[in-house]
Amino acid sequence: MEFTTNPSNVVTTLLLAVLVLAAAAHTDGALCNKSDKAALLAVKSALGNPPALSGWNSTVACCSWDGISCNATTGRVTELTVFALNISAPIPAAIANLTKLQIINFAYNQLYGSIPAFLGPHALPDLTFLRLDGNRLTGTIPPTVTVFDLSLVGNLLTGPLPATFGHANFGDVDLTDNQLTGDASMLFGAKKQLNALRLSRNRFKFDLGRVELPEVIDILEIDHNMVYGSIPAAAAARKWLRFNVSFNQLCGPIPQGRYTHRFGAKHFAGNKCLCGRPLPPCGS
Numbered sequence: 314m315e316f317t318t319n320p321s322n323v324v325t326t327l328l329l330a331v332l333v334l335a336a337a338a339h340t341d342g343a344l345c346n347k348s349d350k351a352a353l354l355a356v357k358s359a360l361g362n363p364p365a366l367s368g369w370n371s372t373v374a375c376c377s378w379d380g381i382s383c384n385a386t387t388g389r390v391t392e393l394t395v396f397a398l399n400i401s402a403p404i405p406a407a408i409a410n411l412t413k414l415q416i417i418n419f420a421y422n423q424l425y426g427s428i429p430a431f432l433g434p435h436a437l438p439d440l441t442f443l444r445l446d447g448n449r450l451t452g453t454i455p456p457t458v459t460v461f462d463l464s465l466v467g468n469l470l471t472g473p474l475p476a477t478f479g480h481a482n483f484g485d486v487d488l489t490d491n492q493l494t495g496d497a498s499m500l501f502g503a504k505k506q507l508n509a510l511r512l513s514r515n516r517f518k519f520d521l522g523r524v525e526l527p528e529v530i531d532i533l534e535i536d537h538n539m540v541y542g543s544i545p546a547a548a549a550a551r552k553w554l555r556f557n558v559s560f561n562q563l564c565g566p567i568p569q570g571r572y573t574h575r576f577g578a579k580h581f582a583g584n585k586c587l588c589g590r591p592l593p594p595c596g597s
């Protein structure tokens with residue numbers, strides 16, 4: 314009785330009802346977008362419906378599937394991670410329909426074939442993180458794959474880097490352990506945001522003496538290539554966390570700075586005529 318006649322209780326009840334409705338709407342919003350769910354099932358099918366992805370089924374909302382994250386408001390898929398499941402297939406074309414993806418991680422599977430052109434900001438405008446390490450991908454890197462945080466380590470990629478890499482906005486690029494050739498100097502530039510560049514064990518060939526080191530760079534690993542010229546003098550002023558130029562064709566004095574002094578001779582070994590600490594003095 315009192316409940317229906319007391320106006321403050323009525324207000325409380327109405328507020329509660331609004332909150333319950335809002336919570337329900339929020340839960341609905343967290344449900345996977347239907348076309349994204351269809352695209353994920355197409356991805357699963359293209360991967361051969363592997364047992365490791367049996368949890369991608371309709372008993373659970375697709376935003377809760379292993380490796381999947383969504384924007385809680387829109388229900389659009391933002392992350393697709395299929396990590397270390399030994400899946401052997403080409404990269405599924407259906408990924409191109411997941412147009413709100415920010416993160417793609419297919420590292421340590423047995424993906425084969427070439428890297429499709431849609432894996433980049435042209436087709437997937439929010440994509441900032443792409444990891445395809447430890448697969449068996451072949452062919453050249455498509456010009457569209459200009460993703461801010463890019464890792465293609467340990468594949469069978471060949472050919473030169475695309476020219477588009479010269480005006481892309483990269484933060485972290487790791488191309489270690491492929492068969493890439495030619496110039497990589499377009500990745501450098503004083504004003505670039507690039508803070509980590511790893512090119513080890515490829516066949517890159519360019520003049521390191523002519524590059525401008527990005528101001529923010531603190532990781533440079535380019536060992537086992539055919540890089541020539543000298544180490545830029547600006548290297549003395551960077552706060553290196555990692556630095557490895559061993560086994561190239563470099564020559565000339567090693568720039569001396571507080572942070573280059575962290576690295577022992579093996580980080581400079583196997584070049585043509587580098588000299589100065591930690592190697593023997595120049596002119597000796």
Ligand SMILES: *[C@@H]1O[C@H](CO)[C@@H](O)[C@H](O)[C@H]1NC(C)=O
Binds near residue numbers: 346347348349410
């Ligand atoms: C789901 O995503 C598609 C784009 O793939 C969009 O057109 C559609 O409006 C979205 N559906 C809902 C309910 O948000």
Ligand SMILES: *[C@@H]1O[C@H](CO)[C@@H](O)[C@H](O)[C@H]1NC(C)=O
Binds near residue numbers: 369370371372
């Ligand atoms: C569907 O996924 C759930 C886990 O999310 C799993 O327990 C169940 O066995 C799956 N169903 C089928 C038919 O694979």
Ligand SMILES: *[C@@H]1O[C@H](CO)[C@@H](O)[C@H](O)[C@H]1NC(C)=O
Binds near residue numbers: 384
């Ligand atoms: C979710 O999507 C909305 C609408 O596009 C956007 O405003 C919001 O920033 C997104 N949330 C996150 C965490 O990205």
Ligand SMILES: *[C@@H]1O[C@H](CO)[C@@H](O)[C@H](O)[C@H]1NC(C)=O
Binds near residue numbers: 399401423
């Ligand atoms: C990975 O898959 C291949 C076949 O594609 C199979 O021969 C191998 O045993 C698998 N390895 C593991 C660790 O499951």
Ligand SMILES: *[C@@H]1O[C@H](CO)[C@@H](O)[C@H](O)[C@H]1NC(C)=O
Binds near residue numbers: 348355406407409410
């Ligand atoms: C993308 O989605 C549309 C509509 O569902 C479909 O017709 C098309 O085949 C999909 N594309 C890929 C590459 O799967």
Ligand SMILES: *[C@@H]1O[C@H](CO)[C@@H](O)[C@H](O)[C@H]1NC(C)=O
Binds near residue numbers: 536557559
């Ligand atoms: C630098 O390269 C040399 C030669 O490959 C290697 O022995 C050394 O471990 C590398 N250093 C680092 C920190 O990776």
